[in-house]
Every structure is written in structure tokens, then in C-alpha cells.
Amino acid sequence: MRLDGVGRRYGVRGPWVLRDVDLDVPARALVRVEGTNGSGKSTLLRLLAGIDRPSTGRITGRPRTAYVPERFPVSLPFTAVGYLTHLGRIHGLPGPEATRRGTEWLERFGAAGHARTRLAELSKGTSQKVAVAQALLAEPDLLVLDEAWTGLDGGAREVLDRAVAERVADGGTVVFVDHDPQRLAGAADARYRVADGRLLTHEESGPAAAATAAAGPQVLIEAEGAAGSLPDAGTPQLPGGPEIAPGPDGTTRLTVPAAHSDALLRALLTARPPWHIRSVTAVPLPHAAALPATDDSPAPHEAPLP
Ligand SMILES: Nc1ncnc2c1ncn2[C@@H]1O[C@H](COP(=O)(O)OP(=O)(O)OP(=O)(O)O)[C@@H](O)[C@H]1O
Numbered sequence: 001m002r003l004d005g006v007g008r009r010y011g012v013r014g015p016w017v018l019r020d021v022d023l024d025v026p027a028r029a030l031v032r033v034e035g036t037n038g039s040g041k042s043t044l045l046r047l048l049a050g051i052d053r054p055s056t057g058r059i060t061g062r063p064r065t066a067y068v069p070e071r072f073p074v075s076l077p078f079t080a081v082g083y084l085t086h087l088g089r090i091h092g093l094p095g096p097e098a099t100r101r102g103t104e105w106l107e108r109f110g111a112a113g114h115a116r117t118r119l120a121e122l123s124k125g126t127s128q129k130v131a132v133a134q135a136l137l138a139e140p141d142l143l144v145l146d147e148a149w150t151g152l153d154g155g156a157r158e159v160l161d162r163a164v165a166e167r168v169a170d171g172g173t174v175v176f177v178d179h180d181p182q183r184l185a186g187a188a189d190a191r192y193r194v195a196d197g198r199l200l201t202h203e204e205s206g207p208a209a210a211a212t213a214a215a216g217p218q219v220l221i222e223a224e225g226a227a228g229s230l231p232d233a234g235t236p237q238l239p240g241g242p243e244i245a246p247g248p249d250g251t252t253r254l255t256v257p258a259a260h261s262d263a264l265l266r267a268l269l270t271a272r273p274p275w276h277i278r279s280v281t282a283v284p285l286p287h288a289a290a291l292p293a294t295d296d297s298p299a300p301h302e303a304p305l306p
Pocket residue numbers: 010017035036037038039040041042043044
């Protein structure tokens with residue numbers, strides 16, 4: 001499956017929760033997604049699970065997918081096994097096979113005694129076992145787990161850890177979010193972080209990367225536009241978290257690490273109404289002044305944009 005230029009905002013004027021997400025979801029892989037509260041992890045997982053659609057961009061090549069949402073709809077009028085049979089049929093299984101697999105997963109999770117209990121009467125932990133079982137019984141090619149371990153007892157967490165490993169061993173892909181940084185520690189094939197509306201690889205987002213970006217080359221963008229046209233102006237959601245200062249003739253000067261300048265330019269140019277870019281200038285590194293000057297030192301690059 002592939003995400004190309006995917007963005008998601010809630011409401012036509014809402015702030016962008018995700019922007020410009022390009023992602024190849026590999027086959028046979030365990031993928032961890034991290035990020036602070038409210039950064040957009042669940043939003044990304046809903047897009048990956050296919051239960052929400054991007055506001056912009058495209059998702060192609062969707063495999064057979066199952067999803068454990070962050071919140072389970074407990075008010076549905078089913079017993080646990082009735083619900084699992086129903087969901088199994090939605091996943092394309094014949095009814096008796098869906099019931100067999102559902103019952104088996106309830107047994108594995110130590111919840112067989114609640115097979116005939118109505119969903120509304122289940123404890124939170126047992127509801128979560130049912131939520132996880134409905135996804136596992138489908139044996140999907142892509143399994144999306146949004147904090148699926150939360151509320152499970154220790155034994156059930158181990159069963160889910162094993163089930164995830166089995167899915168990947170069978171050639172599936174599991175994408176998960178979990179608040180415990182030790183969850184499946186060391187097993188993930190890829191790690192991503194949602195930050196400032198962007199999806200970054202673990203390497204791009206680590207403290208070392210942040211420090212390198214901050215200490216590395218900076219770019220000064222001089223632009224003209226209506227402050228109100230940038231929904232995220234002045235918030236960390238603006239790519240690269242630029243330093244913003246008034247410039248000459250009513251312009252605004254935005255300084256960002258060079259690694260984020262393209263993303264910031266895109267944000268300015270796609271704002272409504274769009275900003276006009278006056279100039280983009282590489283800022284010399286602060287320690288450059290301490291180095292002996294040479295005649296062939298590169299001059300700061302200054303490039304007015306069309
Ligand atoms: N259905 C919705 N309607 C409006 N805004 C939403 C909706 N769902 C999420 N948001 C907003 O999108 C942003 C990202 O939310 P999301 O739930 O994706 O973050 P998260 O990283 O999963 O957070 P948490 O770690 O707290 O679960 C938040 O500002 C949230 O308020």
C-alpha cells in the first residue's frame with residue numbers, strides 16, 4: 001500500500017492534522033508509529049485502516065485490512081461471540097468459520113466464559129479482548145492496532161504480542177501505536193513519528209536529528225501574506241517551527257532549519273490565500289565567522305522565487 005501526498009484536516013477550514021504524508025507500507029513488517037498526544041497518530045491509523053479518507057492525496061494498493069480502534073463501540077446489540085461472528089462475516093468468512101475463529105480467540109485471551117455475554121455488560125478489559133479478537137480472526141494482510149494493548153491484563157497482552165509476531169511471520173504487516181515505549185521493543189522493522197503534522201522516520205525525528213537540524217544550516221524566507229491565511233501560524237504545526245519576525249515593507253521573515261524549508265515553502269504557497277515568496281536565503285552557520293575566510297567560500301544563495 002502507498003500513501004502519496006496524503007493530508008487530513010477535519011472540516012474545510014480546520015487545521016491540517018497531517019500533511020504531505022508519503023509512505024510505502026511494506027509487506028511482512030512490523031511498523032511502530034509514535035507521537036505526542038493529539039499529534040495525529042489515530043488520524044493516520046484510521047487512514048491506513050481505510051475507515052477514514054484523506055482530505056488530499058491518494059492511498060493506493062490497499063490490502064485486506066483489519067483494525068482495532070482506540071475506542072470500542074460497546075453499545076452494539078450483540079453478544080461477544082455474536083459480534084465476532086458478525087465481524088468475521090463482514091471480513092468475508094462463512095458464518096460457522098467466523099464463530100469457530102471468534103470462539104478460539106476468546107479462549108486464547110482467557111475470555112471464553114464471556115462468549116454469550118452482551119457487549120454492553122462486558123468489563124472494559126473483556127471488551128478490549130473482543131475488539132482485538134475481531135481483527136485477529138480475519139487474518140488480515142494489514143493489521144492496524146491503535147493502543148490495542150490498553151486495558152488488557154498481562155496474560156492477554158502476551159497473547160497479543162504473540163499474535164502480532166505470528167501475523168508478521170505469516171507475511172502480514174502490523175502497524176501499531178502504543179503508549180508503552182517498551183511494547184514489542186526491538187521487534188519493529190520501521191518506526192515513524194507524527195510531529196507538526198508530518199510523518200517522520202525515526203531517524204529524522206530523534207533528538208540527534210533535531211539537534212543536527214537546529215544546529216545545521218538555516219534558511220531565511222521573506223514572504224508577504226495575510227497572517228490569518230496561515231491556519232497554523234505561530235504554532236508548532238508550521239513545518240520546522242520557524243522563527244517568525246517582521247521584515248521590511250510589511251513582509252514576514254521566517255527562519256527554519258534547511259531540512260524543513262521546502263515543507264515551509266509549500267505551506268506558505270498553499271495557504272488560503274497563498275503567500276507571496278519574496279526571497280529564500282541560506283543563512284551562514286554561526287560558527288562560519290570563526291573560520292578563516294577564503295576567497296572561494298560559497299556566497300549565501302539568494303533566489304527570488306517566481
Ligand atoms: N473526528 C474529529 N473531528 C475533529 N477533530 C479531530 C477528530 N479526530 C481528531 N481530531 C483532532 O485531530 C488532532 C489529532 O488527533 P488524533 O486523535 O489523531 O491524535 P493522537 O496522536 O492519536 O492523540 P492521542 O495520543 O491523544 O490518542 C487533534 O487535535 C484532535 O482534536
